[in-house]
Amino acid sequence: MSNQTMTVVGGGLVGAAIAYGALRAGMRVRVLDQGDTAFRASRGNFGLVWVSSKGGKMPRYASWSRDALKLWPNLQKELVDLTDVDAGLEQPGGFWLGFNDADVRARADLLERIDREVGGIPFKMMAPSELRQYLPGIGPAVVGGSYCPLDGHANPLMLLRGLHAALRHRGAEVITGVDVAEIRHHRDNGSFEAVAKDGQNWKSDRIVLAAGLGNAGLASQVGLHAPIASTRGQVLITERLKPFLDYPTNKCRQTREGSVQIGSTSEDVGLDDGTTTDKIEVLARRAVETFPALARARLVRAWGALRPLTPDGYPIYQESASCPGAFLATSHSGVTLAAAHCYVVGPWMAGLSQAPAGFEVFTGDRFLDPAASFSHDH
Amino acid sequence: MTIEPLFTVPHAPTNASVTIMFEGSPLRVPAGITVAAALLVGGVREFRSSVVGGVPRAPYCMMGVCFECLVEIDGVPARQSCLIPVREGMVVTRQCGAAHLDEFSFGEEL
Secondary structure, eight states: OOSOEEEEEOOSHHHHHHHHHHHHTTOEEEEEEOOTTSOOGGGTOOOEEOOTTTTSSOHHHHHHHHHHHHHHHHHHHHHHHHHOOOOOOBOSOEEEEESSHHHHHHHHHHHHHHHHHHOSOOOEEEOHHHHHHHOTTOOTTOOEEEEETTOEEOOHHHHHHHHHHHHHHTTOEEEESOOEEEEEEETTTTEEEEEETTSOEEEESEEEEOOGGGHHHHGGGGTOOOOOEEEEEEEEEEEEBOOOOOSOBSSEEEOTTSEEEEOOOOBOOSSOOOOOHHHHHHHHHHHHHHSGGGGGSOEEEEEEEEEEEOTTSOOEEEEOSSSTTEEEEEOSOTTTTHHHIIIIIHHHHTTSSOOOTTGGGGOGGGGGOTTOOOOOOO | OOOOOSOOOOOOTTOOEEEEEETTEEEEEETTSBHHHHHHHTTOOOOEEOTTTOOEEOOSSSSSSSOTTEEEETTEEEEEGGGSBOOTTOEEEEEESSBOGGGOOOSSOO
């Protein structure tokens, strides 16, 4: 085991995966996790394990997501073997379903371009008659769709629980109820100190900021740039139903337990993670147009969650130039990328492996260019 | 564990009653109470089987929160029997596992 200690600020899916990856590579790891006051995007996640259409403006993100999906079965098995927690990974391929021809054509162009630029992200466009062979329940509003054999889904809550169980099992120090307000860098010996609002503090040789929305205020203290804003997603869930949906889709998925999760909105509403009747209606209407039988299903819950998003929607992974040993990791795809965060990012940020090839594109410095403008798909 | 109900329904002679069908057998119950209360008073102890384990379940909260009292009522599966008043001629069966969308029948177009 390394003599060095790494502190990870943030115990959500991103922080827990990186922490566990560093731990299993031999690092001493401490996780500082906020309490129930955290917005906790990990608990509002839709649960897709998805590459299709990702990285249209950043090919490295597409290949990163593609490779993350290939690593996922290892993580699934490792968590079950170590902790008995089943994160519920299923990778039967997934469908995107379109309601008009223009969207379907744009989708075909986008997927063709990504596969050409990146490689290894196959897809098939399908007319409704072919879609029905896989999804017998689709309604007449669906005029076309795409299938990507790599896509799948998992249970985000069980994944988070499994990662935390694995951290504890292997001896990580996981401290909850901590509101980290300040990061100090001691230049004499290169060490770091995380200071909580109540004055508690923890020293370490390395520090990883994986605090979701909280990164925005912490990163600048160690010379990193994290312009992160929130986009709200509202999600609905039905009562448990007998299995009728064998594949996850972009509009809804049936969980292994039988409930149908229906998503999701994208709203700029600041730090409000509530729900609204008008958006619930939009989501329900869209789900029923996609699968008419859902008109008869009962909804049992709706919730809102805040995606921590950069201006271009892509992640930031970066080591600080001015405070070496301090790292930033922020992504709203904590489920899709979980295994890559664990097996690749964790050892890198622990100093036990090189930075992954081509990761320069993920620095937060890209947002400092005054001439650049950004947009994201959320 | 006992699942004897902790409440009783008064059977004053003036109280009206209705007859419902449960699993094919008539059950004469006080009017104006919920299906869950009526079934409990009528001696029913197993309302549904759980979705995951298939084990028998009975009402727990009696106020619309726990979803343990689900039954099929007049062909509509997975209804919360603690929220629905009894009605003459109502046909009630146990809810076995999860509801099947294809079996839903509401008698009228939604």
